[in-house]
Amino acid sequence: MALGLSWTLDWIRRSGAVIADKRVELITLDRAIGDGDHGENMDRGFQAVVPKLDVLDDDATPGDALKLVATTLISTVGGAAGPLFGTAYLKAAIAVGSAPELDGAAVVALLTAARDGIVLRGKAEVGDKTMIDAWTPAVDAAVAAEAAGASESEILAAAAEAAAAGAVATEPLVAHKGRASYLGERAIGHRDPGAQSTAYLLQAAADAAQA
Ligand code: ADP
Numbered sequence: 001m002a003l004g005l006s007w008t009l010d011w012i013r014r015s016g017a018v019i020a021d022k023r024v025e026l027i028t029l030d031r032a033i034g035d036g037d038h039g040e041n042m043d044r045g046f047q048a049v050v051p052k053l054d055v056l057d058d059d060a061t062p063g064d065a066l067k068l069v070a071t072t073l074i075s076t077v078g079g080a081a082g083p084l085f086g087t088a089y090l091k092a093a094i095a096v097g098s099a100p101e102l103d104g105a106a107v108v109a110l111l112t113a114a115r116d117g118i119v120l121r122g123k124a125e126v127g128d129k130t131m132i133d134a135w136t137p138a139v140d141a142a143v144a145a146e147a148a149g150a151s152e153s154e155i156l157a158a159a160a161e162a163a164a165a166g167a168v169a170t171e172p173l174v175a176h177k178g179r180a181s182y183l184g185e186r187a188i189g190h191r192d193p194g195a196q197s198t199a200y201l202l203q204a205a206a207d208a209a210q211a
Pocket residue numbers: 030034035036037038041042078079080081082084118121122123124129130131132177178179192193194195
């Protein structure tokens with residue numbers, strides 16, 4: 001079943017809930033290899049987004065909601081993650097355009113544009129121990145699922161599963177971007193916070209599509 005405004009709003013609200021729930025965990029991850037603010041930054045951003053959803057018209061599109069997330073995250077999250085996630089949602093909004101409903105191809109386009117936006121902005125490659133290590137496997141899994149004829153919710157479930165595995169797979173890596181790159185080999189053994197928050201956001205997208 002194609003995904004419309006109600007899925008998009010549910011995704012964003014579930015994102016706010018899971019980020020609030022995992023705030024301390026994300027702080028703890030960032031304390032190990034960064035400056036300990038990732039959970040606080042993300043929670044501040046999503047808690048600012050959720051009440052703003054009420055001002056959207058009933059005939060707003062998924063792209064309108066994604067644009068609202070983008071502008072709010074850019075102005076409230078700060079740090080490295082604010083501009084990166086902000087760009088992701090902005091590029092995702094542009095990719096879905098004014099379509100009222102998103103089919104599987106549009107879901108893939110949304111995820112691909114989000115990932116490409118982060119790469120454009122942050123220049124990270126897979127293996128640099130950043131959020132890209134969750135986003136890129138998620139995009140690859142979504143592309144493969146869509147090519148195999150999966151439904152929108154199956155595509156998102158595949159993406160979320162791959163993002164979660166990608167976040168775990170950052171643990172043995174040395175970081176080449178962001179604050180963790182200052183630590184050299186001392187970053188080994190720690191999961192990247194932005195990859196973990198990405199996994200939570202994509203799980204929220206998948207959960208909203210099941211609901
Ligand atoms: P800051 O490092 O400024 O305190 P956050 O703690 O909110 O910002 O976010 C840190 C996360 O940002 C990292 O865990 C990593 O996933 C991500 N990140 C940092 N630099 C980059 C980059 N150049 N490209 C992609 N992601 C990055």
